[in-house]
Amino acid sequence: MNEKELKANEQLTNHFVQDLNINPDLSQFEDDSFDVICNVVSVDYLTKPLEIFQEMHRILRPGGVSLMTFSNRLFATKAVAMWLQADDIGRLTIVASYYNYSADWKSIEALDIKEKQPLPERPPTQK
Template sequence: MTENLPPEAFRRQDESPDADFYSVPRFVTHIDKGAIAAVTQLYRESFPPGGAVLDLMSSWVSHLPEEVEYSRVVGLGMNEAELAKNPRLDAYVVQDLNRDPALPFGDAEFDGCGICVSIDYLIRPVEVLREVRRVLKPGSPLVVTFSNRCFPTKAVAVWHMTDDRGHVRLVKGYLEAAGFTDVQGLDRSPKRLFSDPLYAVTGRAPE
């Protein structure tokens, strides 16, 4: 179903180069503390201690649990100043995935991958996720998290056309089309008033 979406589904209000939009660093958080804690808990549950983790579409904050040590954490994002400030990254790459969805990593290089509040900006999400599948070791987890907030002019049209449940179905479709297994949609919203909601779709690279 996802791969049958028309090209118009992935158009954006602002089609100017993403490199221009992200050229100025934004040292802010895009979800609140409760939602961030929910992302961290998912990472704690999903990524193996001592493993190599890919933080895709990364910025100046990693949501990895502070008490867990990983052998290597690599970030890929759009703004070098943000990536350079991220204390959890052992290495980083500046790359616009909407221009080039091919990841500059080897096959089966990582034990887990997280994409936090960014999946809504990809114009070729299935291509990117196939690359994620390639660089993950067999059986390794992918955790995609999102909320109800975004940069509206840069989110793809289909994201604006659906609600929270629709977003979960859409992202599940992305993962399934990219060849991930054990794909699940989750509502991990904090159980308190006035917190940002937090949704996730998880899957595993095929064995």
Template sequence: MTDEPAFPANAFAKQDGSDDADFYAEPRFVTHIDDGAIAALTSFYRRALTEGAVILDLMSSWISHLPEDVPFADVIGHGMNADELRNNPRFQRWFVQDLNRDVHLPLAAQSVDAVLIAVSIQYLEKPIAVLKECARVLRPGGRIIISFSNRCFPTKAVAIWLALGHEDHARLIELYLEHAGFDGIATHILCDGVAGDPLIALSARITQS
């Protein structure tokens, strides 16, 4: 399923419509989920990602939550702040790009094994177009992992995200993935939120050659 679904008018509008580059101009060397959620995400990555894989960490920062004991062939970072990306020790290379202005990823088709989007999907104004680009750069059988919690910069999150509850966020991401051409979509509850931040991850694969 790759046709575009019909979303409500202004579904991807934001309270703050100013340039995202200005909003992210100053580096933020902070974490956006608590230690328990970070540990759960790292553990999930350890199980889900293959040693020696080429990883694209999309919409990232100074920390990737990748397991330190798993070597990867290449970890490519993307984000909105060069200082944050420069300070991420896992990145062999990285690039700054506003995906709300330009969805095209500067990577060759079928060049990565996994794409990660950690607690950032809520900021995309053209999420299906971006995920179609992720599908393009993934090798057949490649995996995407999108995680989310209940935290965000509310003025920069899209309206549809703010209007939905936590469980509906998972269904929204599933809808994005379906319409971007992904298969085998699965939802994983990594932290239930009882004793800390909730964390849910959706994983999917691209099977077309």
């Protein structure tokens, strides 16, 4: 989000604007200073994911939770190439590898939270 969007959110008490693709360093935050870290539908745009995931691990308190959400909708002109070439399972693997290779994360779990829809009935075939 940009500065204007963040300032418009009256529920925020403070905020930081930083392009993580230019500067993945989160040194403005102390070690073990967050209970939860959320990345909502932007992991597919990270060009320095290992550095960012290492920093997330550093600033997350022991027992804290890191949530990475993504969907099959994206800005193709901004997403990294391997993301564009992957299917849903491949994208889960990409995110899992970011966790696995960046730090000593204790548990990595993937959840599919989309609502299951009943399959429509097939129309009868014409004879």
